[in-house]
Amino acid sequence: MGRDQRGDAAEPPAFVQAAGHPVRWRLLGELARSDRQVHELTALLGEQQSLVSYHLGLLRKAELVRARRSAADGRDIYYRLDLARCGRALATAGGALHPGLRYTPPGAPAPRPARVLFLCTGNSSRSQMAEALLRARSGGVVAACSAGSRPKPVHPGAVAAMAERGVDLRGARPKHLDEFAGERFTHVITLCDRVREVCPEFPGQPATAHWSVPDPAADPAGRPAFDAVADELAERIAFLLHTIAAEPALETP
Template sequence: MTSKTPDTVAPLRFVIAAGHPVRWQLLSELARGDLAVHELSGLLGQPQNLVSYHLGKLRKAELVAARRSSADGRDTYYSLDLARCGDLLSGTGAALHPGLRLAPPAPAASVTGRVLFLCTGNSSRSQLAEALLRDRTAGTVQAFSAGSRPKPIHPHAVTVMAARGIDLAGARPKHLDEFTGQRFDLVITLCDRVKEVCPEFPGHPRPVHWSIPDPAADPGEPPAFEHVADELAQRIGFLLHTLPHRLEKPS
């Protein structure tokens, strides 16, 4: 019997971790957005202790990360590392045969739609997301942002975007009430607190949640803003693959 080489160990671990039906369901739900255990339990129709057990397996495989909710410290939000999953899926095919290495599809060049990003202050996270999505799609996607308690745009948010060639100096904070009754193809909450008070908008079943910490709350602020911008850029890159499919679904 031949021994396993290092190149095959990671793909095998991925197959073992993702291969269980409950864990595959968890991965599928988390691919849509960040969720707490009780939300995953409801979506899967499984008891919370079983869901927690399988989340532990996925965390051990480094496919899923956990972050304590900033709204309720008793809750933990789980997020899927899509970039790592992509690498492991590609490696799994290549481990069987070089011709089976998967390549991610290129995002549609002319994705359209209306997307609203929400956080509490509309001073950094949602403004960064709005600017990044608009820039990434050259404006073909109409991106908006708002907050439940708006406050002035954080200067570090302006600086981070300027370094990426995006001018955020003219952005203004907006209250989410400005968008009441408007139809969006997708509403994304970026803050655990605003998730709890997010109003209903026509045109979609439920908001998507990205549990992203407030960079202004980090003592070493400037690097925190860079980190948040990087995470948002990565999430938006994956969003562009799914947005056309979301638009095809009936409201």
């Protein structure tokens, strides 16, 4: 009689344990769309704040969710889903059940037309970097723009970080968000906690999201801070392109 081949692990993989609860699964779904504060998640889920905070704590312990204090109000905390880590955890979970279920993350999707506006306060670093990265990663198929509520010159650190990644920011200029008043976008993404609080509404009900990204110009680390932000933006934009690819095609006039 053949030997019974059983799995090596008696416990479910960490991702299954962390994501398997209905409340935690809904939290992951909301954070996959946008960084959120706990009171926003409480309202979206219709659950008590103490319960939401408890499950957020478990997701942070599993290192699927990160937290950072708001630059607008240090008493507030933004929670962010680590999508890349979720992808690796899913791969591990599938392989633990059966070798044929090892998950392979998909490659970059074929770019689809969209109009995306990135906003921050100064339009000098984060939003300029995001605009340039999205344009480069999509081969110009996605119309990427950026602006700020209080524009100031593009930071040399942002130019240097982008140059190292093959993206030229030398001709970029700061723009006030009023330049885009009345324009239609498919996505409006705020990168600064302060500008999120003053972000105007745009026609056509664009999909909105907040990426709570620290200001590299305010970091005493200097150039390494710009590199860290560039890496974070590149990761987020890779997932944004998957989101755009899964949406209905952009209607053109």
